[in-house]
Amino acid sequence: MEPLVNVASVSRKFPLDHSFVSALSHASLEVEAGEFLAIAGPSGSGKSTLLNLIGCIDKPTEGHIELDGVDTSKLSPGQTTALRRRKIGFVFQTFNLIPVFTAAENVEFPLLVQGIGAGERRRRVADALESVGLSARANHRPDLLSGGERQRVAVARAIVHRPALVLADEPTANLDTKNATQLIDLMRDLNQRLGLTFIFSTHDARLLEHTPRIVRLCDGQIESDTHAVVLAGAGMVGGSNG
Amino acid sequence: MGKFLLLAFRNVFRNRRRTVMTLLMVGGGVAGLLLAGGFFAYMIDGLREHTIQEGLGHLQIFTAEHFRRDETRVLDTGIDNWRQVAATVKSGSHVRGVAPRIEFYGMVSNGAKSSVFMGSAVEPAAESSLGFTPRLSSGRDLSAKPDGEVEALIGAGLARSMGVHMGDGLTLLAVTSDGALNGVDVQIAGIVKTGYDEMDARYLRITLNSAQRLLQSDRVTNLVVGLDATANTDKAAAELAPRLKGTAQPMVLKKWIDLAAYYLQVRNMFSGIFLFLGLIVFFMVLMASVNTLLMAMFERTREIGTMLAMGTPRLWIVALFMLEATLTGALGAVAGVVGGNLLGALINASGLHMPAPPGLTVPISFHVLHLPALMIGSSLIVIVSLALASVLPAIRASRLQIAEALAHV
Ligand SMILES: Nc1ncnc2c1ncn2[C@@H]1O[C@H](COP(=O)(O)OP(=O)(O)O)[C@@H](O)[C@H]1O
Numbered sequence: 001m002e003p004l005v006n007v008a009s010v011s012r013k014f015p016l017d018h019s020f021v022s023a024l025s026h027a028s029l030e031v032e033a034g035e036f037l038a039i040a041g042p043s044g045s046g047k048s049t050l051l052n053l054i055g056c057i058d059k060p061t062e063g064h065i066e067l068d069g070v071d072t073s074k075l076s077p078g079q080t081t082a083l084r085r086r087k088i089g090f091v092f093q094t095f096n097l098i099p100v101f102t103a104a105e106n107v108e109f110p111l112l113v114q115g116i117g118a119g120e121r122r123r124r125v126a127d128a129l130e131s132v133g134l135s136a137r138a139n140h141r142p143d144l145l146s147g148g149e150r151q152r153v154a155v156a157r158a159i160v161h162r163p164a165l166v167l168a169d170e171p172t173a174n175l176d177t178k179n180a181t182q183l184i185d186l187m188r189d190l191n192q193r194l195g196l197t198f199i200f201s202t203h204d205a206r207l208l209e210h211t212p213r214i215v216r217l218c219d220g221q222i223e224s225d226t227h228a229v230v231l232a233g234a235g236m237v238g239g240s241n242g
Numbered sequence: 243m244g245k246f247l248l249l250a251f252r253n254v255f256r257n258r259r260r261t262v263m264t265l266l267m268v269g270g271g272v273a274g275l276l277l278a279g280g281f282f283a284y285m286i287d288g289l290r291e292h293t294i295q296e297g298l299g300h301l302q303i304f305t306a307e308h309f310r311r312d313e314t315r316v317l318d319t320g321i322d323n324w325r326q327v328a329a330t331v332k333s334g335s336h337v338r339g340v341a342p343r344i345e346f347y348g349m350v351s352n353g354a355k356s357s358v359f360m361g362s363a364v365e366p367a368a369e370s371s372l373g374f375t376p377r378l379s380s381g382r383d384l385s386a387k388p389d390g391e392v393e394a395l396i397g398a399g400l401a402r403s404m405g406v407h408m409g410d411g412l413t414l415l416a417v418t419s420d421g422a423l424n425g426v427d428v429q430i431a432g433i434v435k436t437g438y439d440e441m442d443a444r445y446l447r448i449t450l451n452s453a454q455r456l457l458q459s460d461r462v463t464n465l466v467v468g469l470d471a472t473a474n475t476d477k478a479a480a481e482l483a484p485r486l487k488g489t490a491q492p493m494v495l496k497k498w499i500d501l502a503a504y505y506l507q508v509r510n511m512f513s514g515i516f517l518f519l520g521l522i523v524f525f526m527v528l529m530a531s532v533n534t535l536l537m538a539m540f541e542r543t544r545e546i547g548t549m550l551a552m553g554t555p556r557l558w559i560v561a562l563f564m565l566e567a568t569l570t571g572a573l574g575a576v577a578g579v580v581g582g583n584l585l586g587a588l589i590n591a592s593g594l595h596m597p598a599p600p601g602l603t604v605p606i607s608f609h610v611l612h613l614p615a616l617m618i619g620s621s622l623i624v625i626v627s628l629a630l631a632s633v634l635p636a637i638r639a640s641r642l643q644i645a646e647a648l649a650h651v
């Protein structure tokens with residue numbers, strides 16, 4: 001079976017003055033459906049660049065990326081938009097909820113964009129809010145929610161249309177340690193319960209305890225790709241294939 | 243679609259201060275247009291009724307020949323059997339009355355000095371039954387049954403230049419329909435101020451009988467028809483035109499609008515001024531809002547990036563921004579219509595007057611008409627203006643590079 005995500009020797013250079021910065025160079029990565037994967041690395045290591053490329057909101061300068069067997073470099077802008085709409089859910093560092101929408105309306109938005117009927121939308125929004133434990137907050141506007149709650153609404157929004165892949169770029173960077181841990185646990189729970197594939201990035205190593213696979217980035221290069229087998233009650237047995 | 247509209251609507255109220263400023267500007271523009279347009283319309287309507295009531299009437303009947311050639315002798319293109327024509331016309335629905343007139347000219351003399359007059363001869367009873375009353379500054383109207391002495395009304399300017407007052411005598415000289423010179427002594431019954439200085443300098447009015455004697459003719463120049471309401475002019479004209487077909491002399495029926503050259507000039511001038519004001523408001527709103535809308539779009543860069551990342555079609559973003567601007571325009575228009583009408587009602591209640599404009603000798607009261615067409619037109623001006631103003635920001639928003647927009651702080 002082919003992997004859900006196949007990053008094949010991808011580079012991304014940004015023009016800078018009369019030269020360029022290499023934000024990512026020759027990165028290769030395969031992610032299977034159902035995985036829970038962290039991209040770790042210090043600030044400026046290329047985490048956002050890699051996630052943006054996988055999420056089809058940026059284009060590689062070299063190499064190509066396949067999503068579900070589709071070479072994304074061959075898609076027209078309209079097809080790319082449609083692919084993001086159907087297959088990808090995004091969680092952002094700064095939550096990025098629409099401030100004039102309630103929690104429920106924010107979660108509803110991706111369904112609206114997909115043209116799903118009102119009844120179906122209501123059911124799915126209720127399910128998604130339930131699965132992040134925020135049913136009681138459905139009618140609150142973001143400014144009445146705490147940071148942790150806002151990010152959980154964002155997670156609900158990212159999973160409501162049952163995407164093949166959820167991308168979360170430093171989702172915990174604006175949360176305190178307790179909320180950050182809870183958020184990672186929530187995503188891991190959704191991954192295990194609903195079989196959703198998650199790729200998230202962080203520069204905080206403390207959050208990676210329960211993460212089965214960690215890809216480490218440094219200076220735009222993949223340094224290591226670690227699969228950990230987490231055994232109940234036991235320690236971690238690590239194996240590197242990076 | 244409902245949610246999308248809701249999003250646009252809520253976004254309109256997102257930045258209260260900015261929205262209030264925009265609404266004030268847009269509403270102010272609409273209110274200004276309503277006040278100016280409403281006042282213009284009031285003046286134009288007033289001028290229309292004034293023109294008709296001053297003696298123009300709603301319809302006038304001439305011989306067809308009257309328009310084909312100039313008279314070589316007085317009344318040689320006049321209506322011959324005018325009593326019969328008048329009777330035919332009088333039976334029409336909406337017709338309140340018919341007044342015969344003679345237009346003539348000649349010399350007026352006080353013995354020492356003479357001047358030219360533009361005379362009109364009327365049947366006082368017919369005129370007053372139609373509500374056509376001369377604007378007398380002193381004296382009284384011509385009496386219906388003159389006892390011996392021939393009475394005349396003269397313009398204030400003519401009275402001044404002749405050095406005469408009410409009760410004084412003057413001599414009129416005119417060429418008869420046979421080409422002979424004839425004269426008549428008249429007594430001044432009243433002095434008239436028409437409202438137009440130029441007319442007042444030549445104005446003279448005597449009774450139809452006196453004029454027919456002076457001119458040695460039993461014809462009249464035209465018949466003036468008064469209707470129950472100005473709005474019925476077209477209907478009445480359509481009804482009367484076929485009835486005039488059977489007369490011995492071919493007749494022509496003219497509507498008031500065809501004869502009101504001055505009224506048309508004034509109306510065109512005010513339409514022009516209003517159009518100009520509309521353009522000013524349009525461009526003012528356009529210029530001011532492009533800036534505000536660009537600013538609003540810039541502040542929402544990350545939000546737009548988020549929506550685009552989630553696969554929102556770029557056209558939706560264009561539509562959202564344009565919808566928001568259009569809604570703002572509509573709200574501003576509503577505010578302007580409400581505000582403008584309130585202000586208008588206030589002005590109307592206050593009974594303000596403004597000084598007489600040049601050429602007119604009577605002051606005009608400050609009154610504003612509440613016209614639905616004007617409200618719709620002014621609202622459309624600002625709504626279209628805002629919608630246009632939003633095109634550039636909307637397109638810019640839709641073209642944002644997603645990754646850059648998301649990194650925007
Ligand atoms: N749009 C851009 N223009 C120029 N340089 C960029 C741009 N985006 C990222 N970079 C550079 O690429 C490198 C990686 O950035 P990024 O992927 O944002 O790192 P991280 O998310 O791990 O902090 C950094 O050196 C950054 O300065």
Ligand SMILES: [Mg+2]
Pocket residue numbers: 047048049169170
């Ligand atoms: Mg980053």
